[in-house]
Amino acid sequence: MNKIKTLLIANRGEIACRVIRTAKRLGVKTVAIYADVDRNALHCQLADEAYCVGTVPAEKSYLNMHNILSIAKQCRADAIHPGYGFLSENASFAALCEQQGFIFVGPSSNAIAKMAVKDEAKKIMQQANVPTTPGYMGQDQDVFTLTQAANQIGFPLILKAAKGGGGKGMRVVHHANDLTEIIDSAKRESMMSFGDDTLFIEKYLQQARHIEVQIFRDHAGNAVHLFERDCSLQRRHQKIIEESPAIGITDEIKQKLFQAAINCAHAINYVGAGTVEFLYSSDHQFYFMEMNTRLQVEHPVTEMITGLDLVEWQLRIADGEDLPLSQSKISTQGHAIEARIYAEDPIHHFLPATGTIKKIILPETENYRLDSGIQEQDKVSIYFDPLLAKMIVHAANRIEAINTLHQVLDQYHILGLTTNLPFLRKILLDTTFQSAKMHTQYVETHLARLLPTTTTLTKESISQACLIYLLHRKIQALTVLENHSPWDKCNAWRLNLAHKETLHLQYQDEDLIFQVEHTGENTFQLSCTDKQIDVHVGGELLHNKLHFYSSSQQGIVDFYIDEEEIVLFPKGKEFIFTFATPATDPEVLQITNHHLLAPMPGIITKIWISPGDNVLAGSKLLALEAMKMEHTLCAPKDGLIKSIHFQVGDQVEERCQLIDFE
Structure with a gap:
């Protein structure tokens, strides 16, 4: 450089x-x-x-x-x-x-400005002989004028924010009776998002596909295309899954698309990376939609099929270099698909989800690319876009790519907040998607079928959760205790009696009560009468995997465990079990895996101990003010104070870690 x-x-x-x-x-x-x-x-x-x-x-x-x-x-x-x-x-x-x-x-400010005002961009494209959809792009923005224009265009139609993008300020109108209310709504959203409420109107193409072309142009005026991407799988105009190449479009039509995109770049003296988006209709016609004057979220699928680094191209062109390759030197190989992973809840109308990322479990295979900006303990807030990561795969053909992506997503887990991963897995198994017959409205019209359904809890998963709890508890005990006394062993030891105990777990609102007999080093007889479970199981925990065996089966399952829950991931499914503990005195803090946890939210008003102090069971640790009452929290057993996470005056949440001990 x-x-x-x-x-x-x-x-x-x-x-x-x-x-x-x-x-x-x-x-x-x-x-x-x-x-x-x-x-x-x-x-x-x-x-x-x-x-x-x-x-x-x-x-x-x-x-x-x-x-x-x-x-x-x-x-x-x-x-x-x-x-x-x-x-x-x-x-x-x-x-x-x-x-x-x-x-x-990126491009010049002049080029950005020409494409930023969407109705003006359409006029430029018309002058450059790029096909555009019929519509209204006038300056008169009163409801009467817009209604008149809409009636002339015909329904269904789509309203778009003239200075926007990304689906904001965009509304589809199917009936004239709805138009006034929808215009008001689109204008409000456009004003909030872009500071301008100007709208333009287009004829809405039903069952059209979203096909876009990646282009680059340098300072010398040389331009190339890097082929097309199919981004038809959308929800509320937000892309979900993108892929390349687009299936079912002839080479002749693709060449016309590529030339139209390059004409677009020349028309505004564009420099850098850009994407020209088209709607491809069911009668095999394409129409200019907009130009994104930046790098696209979905650029990795182009990188995978061409073997090129688009960010490197951006930087080299910005540095003044010519295009790294001419058009004849750019080729594609295989098929690439990208899935966008969002912090959102598909079951509850795709509402954005917030929380702290407890754990990220990556796929075992190396046959994937993960573009991610998250790490464990990150807090996902309401302030920014809910996109967490993008999973991309490349294979010899589309079917192999779909199967690979599904396998990879089955093994990829983000714990601590709700994501759209189950939704993505369901889409990849959809026969219409697999046959490449989707369009931009497909998800909306078939949403009920595509949403993930509640998975039936199996006896095997219940037994595995109990086994994980027992094995994990034993590991924790060995790291904490010197283990000389049989009373401190976590094997239900009793003098001259069978090693039996009762364990409580919860799944959703259901109590699961186990009778457990310790039959060996890592083997147990588990009984749960309500679930008709009576099985002998054993196994070991290696990292985040349970290696289990019983009289009828053996295998490996991914899991996660902390002080609050056990999460199982059998074959891409997810079962969350919580620990059911008997009611305790709220003024006595519970010890779990080296930590003292707050029994309620409140404000710390006094601390009696310091790091390094040895405390006896019943010793005062700290005072917590909650609901205008002060509660004294005492040590439930002897121990050494290792660290204190808060100070007087701090607000704490229920079950947060207050003190580390050993």
Whole structure:
């Protein structure tokens, strides 16, 4: 790189991590920015330097142009990569970068501006002989004018935010009676999202496919395409699964698509990476939809089939180099599919999910690519996009790619919050998707069939959960106790009696009561009358896998366990068991695996002990104020205080770790 020695990435999450990795490979120093809640985020750890850009919400941090440019000056950045989202398609930000001497890794502010106003972009495309859908792009925005235009176009139709994208401000209208209310709604969302409520109207193409073309153009005016992607599988105009190549489109039509996309780039003197999106109708016609003047979320599928690094191409072109390859030197091999993994709850209307990531279990196979911006103990908040990661696979053909992706997603687990992983697994098994007959409305019209269903709890999984609990408890006991006394062994030892005990677990709202007899070192006779279980089992825990055996079967199953729950993952399913403990005195803290847990939320008002203190059972540890009453928390057994996580005045949550002991 001749000009770009230091690169500031004006983004967060997986795309920031993605850009950082390529920049480092090219020998470019990387600088991350972060909102205060992202201080320990993965992209900050990967970058050579990291600076706080502000607080939440994004308007005060990742959308704060002044703060970003101040940091760019402070770290002496040569260039700024905007990633996607946030300021990536903001012409004003690109212009400020140009004015202040920073290389903007993307097109010029003028090119961004021409494509940012969607109705104006359509006019430019019409002049460049790129097919567009019939519609209304006028300046008169009163409801009467819009209604008149809609009636002339005919229903169904689609309203779009003139200065927006990403599905915001976009509404499909099927009936004239609904138009006024939907116009108001689309205008409100457009104003909130983009600061402008201008709408334009298009004829809505039913059962159309979303086909997009990846293009690059350099400063010398050379342009190439990197083939197409099929992004038809969407929900509320948000992409779910993307793939390349697109199945069922002739080479002749593809060549016309490629040329239309290149014409689009030439028409606005485009420089860098761009994606031209088209609707492909059931009668084999295509129409310009919009141009995304940035790197797309789904760019990895293009990288997988071409073997090229699109971020490297971005940086080289921004550095002033010509296109790395001519069109004749670019080819494809095989089929690639990407699945977007969101923190959202498909069962409850895809509401965004929040929480702390307890554990990430990666697939065993190496036949996948994971673009991720998360790590264990990250807190997923309400402030940013719920995209957590993207899983990408490449195979010889589409069917192999689908099967591989399903296998990989079966082995990939994110614990601590709800994700759309079960939804993705269900889609990959759908026969219509497998036969490549989906369209942009397919998910919406068949949602009930595609949503994950409640999995029936099996006797085997119940027994495995109990076995995990027993084996894990034994391991914990061995690490805590000197184990000289039979009273301290976790094997239900009784003098001259069988080693029996009763265990309680819960699954959803159901109590599971086990009678357990310890028959050997790691073997047990388990009985659960309510579930008609009476089985002899054994096994061992290796990392996050239970190796189990019984009289009827043996195998391996992934699991996770902590102080609150056991989670089993048999063949991509998920069963969550919680520990059912008898009611205890709320003023006595429970000990679980070296930790003292708060029995309720409250404020710490007094601490009687310090790290290093030896305490006796019943000794005062700390006082917790809850509901205007102070509760004294006492030690339930003898021990050594290792560390204290809070101080007087701190607010604590129920079952959070207060004190570590040994």
